[in-house]
Amino acid sequence: MNIYDDFYRGMDPNEWEFFAVDFLKTAGYTILDLPTIGPDGGKDLKVEYEGKKYIVSCKHFIRSGKTVNLSNEENILDRVVQHEVDGFIGFYSTQISNGLKERFDKLNSNPKYNYTFEYLDKYLISQYIPCMNFQTLQKFGICNGLTYVLNVPKNDYKPLNCLFCGKKDILNPLNINSSIVTVYNYNNEYHYAYGCKSCIPISIFPWADIAQVLHLECLMDWNDEVDFIKNEYKISEDFYKYESIFNNRILQRIYPSNLGTWI
Structure with a gap:
């Protein structure tokens, strides 16, 4: 079990998208488009990093525990072309299936495409949470809403x-x-x-x-x-x-x- 599972589980899908916004800001990305309600054309937000633009797809399956698979991320290349960006980032609260990982690997290794396809699963995200602002994490429910901790009885x-x-x-x-x-x-x-x-x-x-x-x-x-x-x-x-x-x-x-x- 990941130590942040309860933290992730406390967010609904909309909050997960806005958590992705704050997470990517901390990582140095510029947010170009924020999450919206309704059809989004296969993107939840658009970001930019070091001159390259990416669409971000957020999948929040922590409550069911299922992996993100090929059927959850269809037409990845078409979506990148549609939104005229340089790449794709998956932002997932669970892990990805072997099939989806192979899809990312094949797209990245194909010399025909000058795009980048990346993903952040719950374990990769967890490695960077300690670098985030505590007040931001509190906003999404970390520490069960406590303002301060007590480390002794x-x-x-x-x-x-x-x-x-x-x-x-x-x-x-x-x-x-x-x-x-x-x-x-x-x-x-x-x-x-x-x-x-x-x-x-x-x-x-x-x-x-x-x-x-x-x-x-x-x-x-x-x-x-x-x-x-x-x-x-x-x-x-x-x-x-x-x-x-x-x-x-x-x-x-x-x-x-x-x-x-x-x-």
Whole structure:
């Protein structure tokens, strides 16, 4: 079973087409025609990549579990010619049959045709989902609509209270969007701090939103920035203490990498 099967299953065929739009945008394609209601002439959308245009055919069979076969993708070459494009992309929530794969292979290897025929099945799509924007994935139902995750049992959870007011847990979902982590200069020393935006001094730099560093790639970028400051400037005696507390407790809320990226 693919770890994204439930995610795919939660979409209806129309949503699957619009998921294809966002997926291909992330992959660098320009969307030329969006999905429409009614007859589409054998295309669900039209895209462009590196100067070449493609029609995209979306098949969403995840709920039945059946493969996409030749009868589901008839007249592929005729459709490419009809829409005056350079190729065809199949976007499928299940796998394709051997017969359809052979059809793609023969079309691609035939020297008479200067077209490209490609497909993305659920396994190929799944490899690239971690590169997509988390907010986009949420739109289509990933994480079952949860805004934030908790990676430890509730009884083991340790709050990360604001270092300034000492009251608010900045990892509480109600406070995440109004909290930051920062390194700031005070009395010619750099201090590590985290807390409510309203509590932290205005003149701080650098800083990062807590909602942002819940994504692993953003947390790594933040720590790289902090490492540069530690190597180049004088830091306070409690710098390492608060840095360690922050890095340990942020892991309680960090998003799994398969839920996408910050941007």
